[in-house]
Amino acid sequence: MTQSDRPSRQPSPRPSPRQIDRLLDIMKRLRDPEAGCPWDVEQTPATIAPFAIEEAYEVMDAIARDDRDAIPDELGDLLLQVVFQARMAEEAGHFDFETVAGTIADKLVRRHPHVFGDAALDDDFWEREKEAERQRRAEYGTLAGVALPLPALMRAAKLTRRAARVGFDWDDATGLLDKVHEEIDELKAEFGGDRDRIEDELGDVLFTVASLARKLDIDPEAALRRSNDKFTRRFEAMEAMLAEKGQTMAEQDLPTMEALWQAAKKLPGMK
Structure with missing residues (x-):
């Protein structure tokens, strides 16, 4: 769905804090073995985990496009992944959403003593604190904690x-x-x-x-995304130029494609 396809929204008043409780209740209902949704009930932490990565990238895409209507939708989808995982963990007796929220709140306070305490601003404090956290998790070594599933x-x-x-x-x-x-x-x-x-x-x-x-x-990911977008714009421009003549890319030889590529590069917005 493009930005133009989405219904226009006006900024709303600050949501009630109870909305998060409503979301938690909805997730609990969806996971109910008797009255819930069969698909939601059969999911596990492992089957849901990949969706978190997908939703995070969709948030990034909406922000990159500055799509103010899409951003809250995509952020909501990402929040759902947190709520879903927390609900499954609560069912298993491990932790709940309050634990998740409390853990990050405590971490933010701990990592910002210059805001929540009386310490002076220290540019190196954040990294020292992260290193201390890794050691508390028995993760030793310079490269410890760099997640394997990252792109x-x-x-x-x-x-x-x-x-x-x-x-x-x-x-x-x-x-x-x-x-x-x-x-x-x-x-x-x-x-x-x-x-x-x-x-x-x-x-x-x-x-x-x-x-x-x-x-x-x-950021190499951002640089490559930029090149991906540039390639897509130029390639689609080549196809459009051929379509005006009733031709397709598959019908062209390589020298013709190269000439089209150079022409596409000179079009407005193709830099």
Whole structure:
């Protein structure tokens, strides 16, 4: 659904705090083994977990498009994932939504002593506190706690950021760019050879590019999304130019496609 398809909304008064209680009650009803929804009842923490990632990306997309009507909808979908997981945990006797909310509230207060206490602002306090939390969870080592399920490009950037904190880093972006070229040369050397070696070297190229993005203070995921969007706009412009002539992309040879690509790049909004 596009922004133009959605019904127009006006800013509403501050929602009643009871709305969260209503949402919790709805989730409890949906999970009722006798009167609930069969699909909701059969779900487990493992089957629902992937939806949290999907919903988080839909929130990001709505924010990137500045779709003020979609943002509350998408945030609600993301909140539902928290409520769903908390309800299943409560049924199993592990924890409930109040535990989840209380845990993050306590963490925010603990991580902001300059706001909720009398400490002076300390730029390094946040990272020291996170490290202390990892140690309390028996997660030791510089790279501990970097979640495995993260998108690979995002995880690569986080891993190199952690390593950089202890001095394992290039002096500047130029050195890292040279390393990117070195990794590309190593990839080229494997062309025509073992597929596993090619995959390994290609992974090294991508990992080093993620590190370069981190060194340039650029989010590699955001940079790649931007390029994805740019490619999509230009490719669709190529198809539109051909459609005006009653032609399709599949009918064109590579030189013609390249000429169309260069023409599409020159169109307004294609930079």
